[in-house]
Amino acid sequence: MNSIAKFLSEVQEITFLLWRSIKGLWKGPRYFKDIIVQMDRIGVGSLGIVSLTGFFTGGVLVLQAFPTLEYYGAQSSAGQSVATSLIRELGPVLTALMVAGRVGSAISAELGSMVVSQQMDAMRALGTSPVRKLVTPRIIALLITLPLLTFSADLVGIIGGGLVAQQIYGLDPNLYIQSAKVGIAMTDLIGGMVKPIVFGLIIGLISCYKGLNTTGGTVGVGQSTTSAVVTASVNIIIADFFLSKILQSLFSATIF
């Protein structure tokens, strides 16, 4: 099979997986407990690294932008600069990349191990659909928790930027907060929450697909894990471009 045919086949399989996981929502049994467990693992488990990433990203944004803003006498716009950068782009993308690395790899490795140790076959033999039991709860958990994690990264990032602005450049915190408040538009917030939902779907679908299609024993688990993280990360970056363009068109008055 050539690479184009393989790519199209994978797209088709992932689409089927999406369809089957959506169908899993309508028909019983529903696995609410599994959704809660996954939300805890994905959401609460990732809160630390996502907040840390947000904090230092906000900090470095101020570190890099402040001298330039100062050169043009616009240092009071530091808050706006950090807030819009984080909410529109860096918050959703960096959070998604961190979650793809931490959660996407874990999902792929877990499902892949279950495949190679025949646990997936055992599940089907016991009358349970692995898509309903394993895929749907993980995707729902990602769809719910990724926007919340992104919000957390944005907030901590803005705080981090403020601390750097105050401690290193001596900017008045009130000026920073006021600038950030003025700079954030409703369209920024909507766009900043739409992106993580799409990214969550990408991470969930790709990592579950790669895990479920693991072959070749423990070596295969490693390969599918690597493939899941790389494919999800690249797709997040590509999707971010197209999402920005779509949102830009929808809210044409605002630049995304």
Added chain:
Amino acid sequence: MSLDLQNDHFHQAFEEGVPVEDEVVRPAIEFRDVELAFDDQVILDKVNFTVRRGETKIVLGGSGSGKSTIINMILGLLKPDAGAILIDGEDVTEYDDQEMMRIRKNIGMVFQEGALFDSLSVYENVAYRLHEENVEEDEVEHEVVRMLQFVNLEDAIDKMPSELSGGMRRRVGIARALVGNPSIILFDEPTAGLDPPTARTICELAIKLRDLEDVSSIFVTHEMNNLEYLSSEYATLDCEGGVHFEHEGDRLCLLNTEVIMLKEGDIIFSGKDEQLRQTEDPYIRRFLRGK
């Protein structure tokens, strides 16, 4: 007990055309001209066999002969290219995954390595099917303890799979497969990699299921010890409920165990173990003797 008495009844009913209950006549599993190939590689080539109710069919064959494929097809995990598969008289060949879920509820499966869910305890593994069906916890606990007693593992109820030995994992796998009292059990090389006494324990469990629980089963193996145990011993209960294993002989002859042998997707032998041992086929003779 599904020993010669029931089988005599079965054969007599068939030969004389006497109307008997569907339950007795309808085979538990039937393969009709089943074919499967992956690209150019033939996996199964017009395979035909029947597993009667209460019968154990021992499937022998070397690696890659198609033994496990048969089991995967019964479960609907693989679909044949041609032919028909009947479970309890119902043609399941074209059933999708959703329809197969109903059929699978009546089939227990014991995997090669146990295939226990790593994240669940022994109790949760055995209770899995009942939890999925939202059975009351008191009832679940009673059933789990009963099944673990059957495999002599009631002390391991709170352990995690990682704490169990290979043999214990297989026995928990058997207990899990028995929950819900399925009438068909599929064993996929359940003794592979086990020491002889533990392998013997697994075979004894299969014999108990066949003779005391009237379960139909397919026992896939390539180990001659398993063939010896399953085709020459039977289980009886004494007045106090104790289980005893006896060799067939003058008193009783086993009719509820047959052997089929696969070679490169073809059935090259089907019959009793005595016939297998007398065959002149060089492949079978080499397989039986190991040289």
